[in-house]
Every structure is written in C-alpha cells, then in structure tokens.
Amino acid sequence: MTLDARKKNVLMAIVQDYIATAEPVGSRTIARKYKLGVSSATIRNEMADLEEMGYIEQPHTSAGRVPSDQGYRYYVDHLMKREEFDSKEAKLVLNSYLTKKQEIGHVLRNAGQLISQITNYTGVVMTTSLGRGSLKHIQLVHMGIGQSMVVVVTDAGAVHHRIIDIPETIQAADLETITKVLNHKLQGKTIENIRLTLIKEIYFELAKQKYILDMAMDVIQEGLSLETGEKIYLGSIFNILNQPEFHNIEKVKVLLSLLENEQELANIMSDVFQESGVTVRIGEELEDGRLKDYSLVLGTYRMEGKPAGSIGLLGPTRMDYARAFAVVEYMTDNISMVIERLMRWRSK
Amino acid sequence: MTLDARKKNVLMAIVQDYIATAEPVGSRTIARKYKLGVSSATIRNEMADLEEMGYIEQPHTSAGRVPSDQGYRYYVDHLMKREEFDSKEAKLVLNSYLTKKQEIGHVLRNAGQLISQITNYTGVVMTTSLGRGSLKHIQLVHMGIGQSMVVVVTDAGAVHHRIIDIPETIQAADLETITKVLNHKLQGKTIENIRLTLIKEIYFELAKQKYILDMAMDVIQEGLSLETGEKIYLGSIFNILNQPEFHNIEKVKVLLSLLENEQELANIMSDVFQESGVTVRIGEELEDGRLKDYSLVLGTYRMEGKPAGSIGLLGPTRMDYARAFAVVEYMTDNISMVIERLMRWRSK
DNA sequence: GTTAGCACTCTCCCAAATTGAGTGCTAACA
DNA sequence: TGTTAGCACTCAATTTGGGAGAGTGCTAAC
Numbered sequence: 001m002t003l004d005a006r007k008k009n010v011l012m013a014i015v016q017d018y019i020a021t022a023e024p025v026g027s028r029t030i031a032r033k034y035k036l037g038v039s040s041a042t043i044r045n046e047m048a049d050l051e052e053m054g055y056i057e058q059p060h061t062s063a064g065r066v067p068s069d070q071g072y073r074y075y076v077d078h079l080m081k082r083e084e085f086d087s088k089e090a091k092l093v094l095n096s097y098l099t100k101k102q103e104i105g106h107v108l109r110n111a112g113q114l115i116s117q118i119t120n121y122t123g124v125v126m127t128t129s130l131g132r133g134s135l136k137h138i139q140l141v142h143m144g145i146g147q148s149m150v151v152v153v154t155d156a157g158a159v160h161h162r163i164i165d166i167p168e169t170i171q172a173a174d175l176e177t178i179t180k181v182l183n184h185k186l187q188g189k190t191i192e193n194i195r196l197t198l199i200k201e202i203y204f205e206l207a208k209q210k211y212i213l214d215m216a217m218d219v220i221q222e223g224l225s226l227e228t229g230e231k232i233y234l235g236s237i238f239n240i241l242n243q244p245e246f247h248n249i250e251k252v253k254v255l256l257s258l259l260e261n262e263q264e265l266a267n268i269m270s271d272v273f274q275e276s277g278v279t280v281r282i283g284e285e286l287e288d289g290r291l292k293d294y295s296l297v298l299g300t301y302r303m304e305g306k307p308a309g310s311i312g313l314l315g316p317t318r319m320d321y322a323r324a325f326a327v328v329e330y331m332t333d334n335i336s337m338v339i340e341r342l343m344r345w346r347s348k
Numbered sequence: 349m350t351l352d353a354r355k356k357n358v359l360m361a362i363v364q365d366y367i368a369t370a371e372p373v374g375s376r377t378i379a380r381k382y383k384l385g386v387s388s389a390t391i392r393n394e395m396a397d398l399e400e401m402g403y404i405e406q407p408h409t410s411a412g413r414v415p416s417d418q419g420y421r422y423y424v425d426h427l428m429k430r431e432e433f434d435s436k437e438a439k440l441v442l443n444s445y446l447t448k449k450q451e452i453g454h455v456l457r458n459a460g461q462l463i464s465q466i467t468n469y470t471g472v473v474m475t476t477s478l479g480r481g482s483l484k485h486i487q488l489v490h491m492g493i494g495q496s497m498v499v500v501v502t503d504a505g506a507v508h509h510r511i512i513d514i515p516e517t518i519q520a521a522d523l524e525t526i527t528k529v530l531n532h533k534l535q536g537k538t539i540e541n542i543r544l545t546l547i548k549e550i551y552f553e554l555a556k557q558k559y560i561l562d563m564a565m566d567v568i569q570e571g572l573s574l575e576t577g578e579k580i581y582l583g584s585i586f587n588i589l590n591q592p593e594f595h596n597i598e599k600v601k602v603l604l605s606l607l608e609n610e611q612e613l614a615n616i617m618s619d620v621f622q623e624s625g626v627t628v629r630i631g632e633e634l635e636d637g638r639l640k641d642y643s644l645v646l647g648t649y650r651m652e653g654k655p656a657g658s659i660g661l662l663g664p665t666r667m668d669y670a671r672a673f674a675v676v677e678y679m680t681d682n683i684s685m686v687i688e689r690l691m692r693w694r695s696k
Numbered sequence: 697g698t699t700a701g702c703a704c705t706c707t708c709c710c711a712a713a714t715t716g717a718g719t720g721c722t723a724a725c726a
Numbered sequence: 727t728g729t730t731a732g733c734a735c736t737c738a739a740t741t742t743g744g745g746a747g748a749g750t751g752c753t754a755a756c
Contacts, residue, residue, distance in 0.1 A: 024717095024718090026717065026719085027718075028718075039729070039730050040730090042728085042730070044718090044720075045720095045728095045729090047719090048720080058719085059738095060737065061735095062716095062718050062736045063717080063718070064718065101511055103511075136491065136497075137489040139485065139487050139499070141484055143505065143693040145693065146693065147692055147693040149501060151499060151501065151507060153489050153497060157491065159507060162449055163449055163690055165692075237608070238601065238604040241597065241604065242601075246597060249595060249597065249600070252589065252597070253586065256586040260584050344513075345491040345494065345495040346492065372749090374748065374749050374750085375750080388749095389698075389699055390698060392750065392751075393751095406750085408705090408707075409704090409705055409706060409749085409751095410706045410748065410750060411707075413749095
C-alpha cells in the first residue's frame with residue numbers, strides 16, 4: 001500500500017497534470033514537463049505498476065493514464081500540498097453580512113454563490129438540525145375580517161408564518177388576548193414540552209377560541225419542527241458548466257436532476273457530514289451512482305462550538321483539490337464566525 | 349400582409365410540423381401529411397412566396413423551411429386554434445394550497461415548478477409591486493442579552509425580519525413598550541406616511557431608545573419597500589433540457605446565465621407584462637439577444653381584480669404555442685383564485 | 697393556375713486512409 | 727539490478743471522398 005518516492009512523484013504528476021488539462025497524460029509528457037530525472041521508459045514502467053495497484057487507469061490502450069478514484073484519494077491523503085486561501089473580495093462580501101445584519105438564510109445562500117464564483121464548481125450549503133427548537137415568541141396578527149396571520153419566532157432565530165381563517169366575529173383585541181396567553185404559557189418551550197401538559201391549560205383558559213388555537217398550534221408545531229429539517233442552498237449551477245467535462249448534455253441533465261431534488265441532495269450530504277475538518281468524498285465513495293464522476297468537498301460550520309451545518313462544493317472528480325480544500329476551509333471558518341455573531345444570544 | 353387561404357394552410361402546416369418534429373419541413377412532407385389537395389410543386393411555389401414575405405426561412409439551400417419569428421407571430425395571431433387545458437393532477441396540487449394554507453411565496457414557487465413539469469419548458473413567475481405596502485404589525489422580540497429580532501408584517505401578507513444588536517441593559521419588558529408604541533403610531537401607515545411626521549413623535553416618546561428605534565425603522569423601511577421589488581420564482585430547469593434544441597452546451601450556458609440572474613430576468617419580464625390576457629414574445633421580439641431563440645408566454649394573475657404578477661413559461665421559439673397558451677391561461681386563473689382566497693382580507 | 701419532370705445543391709453518413717499519441721516489450725547499457 | 731533506447735503495435739481522432747437522400751428552382755406541358 002505504501003509507494004516509494006518515485007511512484008509518488010509519478011502519481012502526483014499524473015494527478016496534477018490531469019487536473020490542469022483534463023487530458024489523459026502519457027509517459028512522455030511527464031518526462032518532459034516534470035523533471036523527475038528519468039526517461040519516459042522508466043516512467044512507463046512505474047505507470048504500469050501504478051495501474052496494477054489501482055491508482056490510475058487507461059481509458060483505452062494507447063491513451064495516457066487518468067487517475068482512478070483511489071488515485072485521487074491517495075493524492076488527497078498523502079501527496080497534496082495544503083494551500084491557504086485568502087481573497088479581498090470574499091472578505092468584503094462576508095463583512096457586509098456583519099455590518100448590515102442579514103438573515104441567516106440569506107447569508108448561507110450567498111455563501112454558496114460565493115463558492116461557485118470563486119471555484120467554478122457548485123457551492124452547496126446545508127443546515128443541519130439545530131437541535132430541538134424552543135418557542136421565543138408567537139404573534140397573532142389580525143389581517144382583516146376573517147383572517148389572521150400567525151407568526152412564530154424560535155430561539156434559533158427562525159421565523160415561520162402562515163395565514164389562517166378565523167371566525168368573522170373575532171376582533172383584533174381577541175387575537176391580542178390569545179397572543180398574550182400563548183406567549184405566557186409557551187415561551188421557552190420545545191415542541192414536546194408543549195404537547196404534554198400545557199395544551200389543556202390553554203384550552204381551558206381560552207375555551208371559546210378552540211378553533212383558532214387548533215390552527216395556531218399547528219403553525220407552532222410546523223415552525224418548531226421545520227427547523228429540524230435540513231435546508232439546502234445551492235450556489236450557481238452556471239459556473240460548473242465551464243468545466244470541460246460538461247461537453248455532453250447527458251451529464252448536465254444527470255447533475256441537474258439531482259441538484260434540483262433537495263431531498264436527495266440532503267441525504268447525500270448528510271452521509272458525508274462529519275464533526276470537524278474538511279472532508280472529501282471522491283466519485284464512487286459517494287454512494288449515489290449518478291455522482292460517480294463527481295467529488296464533494298465539505299466542511300462543517302459551527303455555532304456555540306457545535307456543528308450547525310455543512311458548507312462546501314461539488315465538482316468533477318478531476319477538481320483542484322488543494323484549492324477546493326482551501327476555499328472550503330476559509331468559508332467554514334468565516335461563516336462560523338458570521339453566524340456566531342449574528343446569533344450571539346445563543347452562545348452564552 | 350394578408351395571406352390567401354392556401355398560403356395560410358401551408359404556413360400552418362409548416363409551423364405545426366416543425367413544432368412537432370424540430371426538423372426543417374419540405375414541400376413533399378406537406379403534400380403527403382397535410383392533404384391540401386395540391387402537389388408538392390405547387391406547395392414549393394407557395395413556400396417561395398412565403399419565404400419572400402418573411403414568414404419562413406431556409407437554413408440552407410436544399411433544406412426544408414423553418415418558420416421565422418414573423419411566421420410564428422402570424423401563426424399565433426391568426427392561425428392557431430386555442431385549446432383548453434385541464435388536468436386532474438394540476439387541480440390536486442392547486443387545491444392542496446387551499447386546504448393546507450400556504451405562504452404565497454410557496455404557492456408561486458410551486459406554480460412555477462408545476463408549469464415546468466406539465467410543459468417541459470421552464471416555468472417563470474414574477475410578483476410585481478403590490479402597490480404601496482402598509483404596516484400591519486411590528487414586533488420586537490428579545491432574543492437574549494444584547495440582541496433583539498425585529499419582525500415586520502405588511503398588509504400584503506409579507507413578513508420581514510432581522511436581528512439587531514441592542515444595548516445590554518435593555519430588557520424584554522422595554523422591548524414590549526417600544527413594540528406597543530410603534531404599533532400604536534405606525535399601524536396602517538405606508539413608508540411615506542411614516543417618514544413625514546410621525547417619526548419625531550415617536551422619538552420624543554421613546555427618547556431613551558433612540559438607537560433601537562433607528563434600527564427598527566430601518567427594518568420597517570426594508571420590509572415595506574422590499575415588497576415593491578419584483579421577485580422571481582423559477583420552475584425546474586431540468587425539464588427544458590429535454591427539448592432537442594439543447595444538444596449543444598453553449599445554449600444551455602446562455603440560458604442558465606440568464607436564468608440565474610434574477611434582476612435581468614425581471615427586466616425582461618417586466619417589458620412583456622401587460623394588464624390582462626396571455627401575451628407572447630417571440631424570439632427577437634424579446635429585446636435581449638441571448639433570448640433570440642426563445643419565446644416567453646406570460647399571463648397576469650390578479651388580486652382584488654388588479655394585476656399582481658406574471659406567470660408563464662420560457663421555451664424555444666419552436667414551442668407548442670397552443671398548449672402553452674392553454675396552460676398559462678389555466679394557471680393564471682387558478683393562481684389568481686388561490687391568492688384571492690389566501691388573502692381574502694385585502695379584497696373587501 | 698397547376699403539375700410533372702429534371703438538373704442542381706447541400707447536408708449527412710459511411711468507410712477507408714492517415715496521423716499521432718501512447719504503450720509494452722526487448723535488448724543493451726551502467 | 728535498475729535504467730534506457732528503440733521499435734512494433736494499438737487505437738482514437740481526423741481527414742478524405744464518395745454516395746444517398748432530401749429538397750429546391752425552373753421549365754415546359756397540361
């Protein structure tokens with residue numbers, strides 16, 4: 001499993017050249033471009049060995065070699081030189097979230113787009129469950145005769161709202177009363193807490209408004225549990241089409257059909273999710289067959305020190321991993337920082 | 349400018365055949381498939397005339413003819429037989445918006461997707477200014493020490509929120525007081541009303557909280573004016589890739605670069621916007637050069653009888669206009685109805 | 697005014713030939 | 727024993743050339 005120095009050099013050359021050119025790379029190219037001090041014949045021998053070991057493959061006889069998933073894996077784990085990423089523009093964008101405070105969703109959406117722009121791959125961002133959400137505030141707003149809006153604010157900073165129909169006799173003042181009771185009884189409670197005992201009390205207190213309460217409870221429940229569901233933000237898809245692998249439409253279709261299905265994407269990303277650091281899944285390591293030619297590089301952003309979501313990118317297996325790692329690392333760090341500040345109240 | 353009956357028939361045959369097959373259509377095909385009672389030679393003569401008049405074009409000598417933008421235009425205006433669209437599934441989806449009441453944004457997003465699915469073109473939905481929004485409710489929620497959330501509800505049913513930093517000395521009770529004053533003074537007011545005189549009163553009343561008020565006013569302003577901006581919802585992009593014209597990637601790229609830029613798309617759609625009925629802009633009639641091979645079919649959905657937004661689809665000029673019209677008409681009618689019901693309070 | 701017939705044009709497709717990049721193997725060399 | 731030069735071989739990609747087919751425009755006859 002361990003490779004001698006020269007094999008490492010050859011593999012590195014192959015991976016780097018293929019990343020740069022997207023063309024299968026031959027022994028002569030390596031001998032010429034990467035001065036390894038040996039002839040192409042020697043390199044051919046090494047390549048034969050590497051192929052046997054599974055690190056590289058030949059699309060067909062008489063073509064150059066291409067790294068296999070395993071080859072990329074070895075490259076990422078042992079050969080790649082880590083880089084630092086830093087960019088004035090990125091910094092500007094990120095700072096703008098802080099000076100003009102933004103909604104979290106907005107921040108994450110833009111983060112995804114930023115990654116797409118920077119890398120020409122597709123940025124992906126996923127929020128994970130923020131744990132059980134608890135109710136911070138509920139408000140019933142009288143919109144007009146017969147309709148009311150229920151607004152739910154959770155301690156995670158999410159706002160959920162819906163219009164409900166109400167009896168026409170209900171006045172704004174009635175809604176205010178209900179609002180008061182609900183807040184008094186339910187503030188700080190999680191969905192389980194609510195279910196268990198409190199409801200009866202409230203129904204007792206507001207017996208006349210049973211219908212409205214039913215609706216309101218519904219919205220509360222939705223607001224508190226929706227939170228738990230994963231949410232996905234995609235960067236631009238356009239950018240990744242600049243990659244030469246997308247010369248044929250079928251690939252575009254496959255990718256799009258997957259990216260447009262939020263649920264599937266969420267599942268895939270959840271599989272990759274890990275506590276800390278930057279992870280990569282290469283080609284077939286991603287369990288979904290449609291992604292066999294893609295790699296997913298994901299980092300974890302945090303809140304209160306706890307993982308709060310993934311941020312990363314999806315690109316062809318032939319991607320610039322060093323740069324991808326650097327960008328993802330940069331973004332996770334910064335987004336963690338931004339979120340921490342936007343939601344300072346949670347971290348004391 | 350007016351065509352005799354036979355020319356009309358020939359043009360109609362060409363348009364219909366091209367729509368169905370995406371292949372240039374020749375004189376023999378027409379003679380064979382569409383029994384016009386004349387030979388292919390006669391049709392050739394007619395076609396020569398039609399070409400001279402600008403209704404059809406030849407990709408190259410010895411290819412069949414293809415309708416020009418002008419040809420499609422004539423077809424749409426004079427030849428096309430209007431159809432009715434009706435679908436069980438669509439009805440189901442639309443009804444689900446009503447039984448389980450949904451947020452408007454959610455309804456519109458899904459409407460776009462529904463169109464994409466039904467037609468294999470790309471559904472587009474745009475909300476236009478709902479006129480000056482007025483403030484329905486404002487709420488300051490204490491999130492924790494030093495931070496508060498401002499929630500703004502407008503009479504259009506939109507909810508806008510943001511986290512703001514507040515002095516650490518401020519308690520939940522203080523925020524409640526501010527909330528009360530703000531609601532008392534500002535409810536029902538539009539952004540202009542607010543600016544003019546009221547602010548001073550409020551600042552006077554709540555002199556100590558100047559800082560918070562500044563932030564809150566900011567959020568209010570944002571909430572009320574954001575409303576005015578157009579918002580775009582796109583259906584699935586995947587579906588349109590099934591159209592044969594997308595065999596080459598460049599087209600996909602051009603389309604995507606445009607679709608991903610909300611602002612540009614909004615401009616284009618605004619140009620097409622019209623008070624009532626279903627409109628179509630064909631190819632070069634759309635001013636944007638990138639859309640020269642596309643047509644946009646748009647309808648207007650309404651609220652309180654007034655136009656509230658556009659809903660329609662974008663597809664290749666070679667699209668099934670009859671069906672597109674029918675679907676768009678169906679969707680505008682239904683979405684108007686759904687929105688009317690969801691926002692019943694506005695229409696009395 | 698309509699039609700049959702025909703020469704002409706142009707694309708598309710196929711097969712054969714050519715090119716060129718790259719390999720594997722072998723024999724010689726250090 | 728590891729390295730290298732050389733060479734035969736393979737295979738995809740490109741080029742070439744020749745139909746085949748679709749379609750047109752024109753003309754002369756009906």
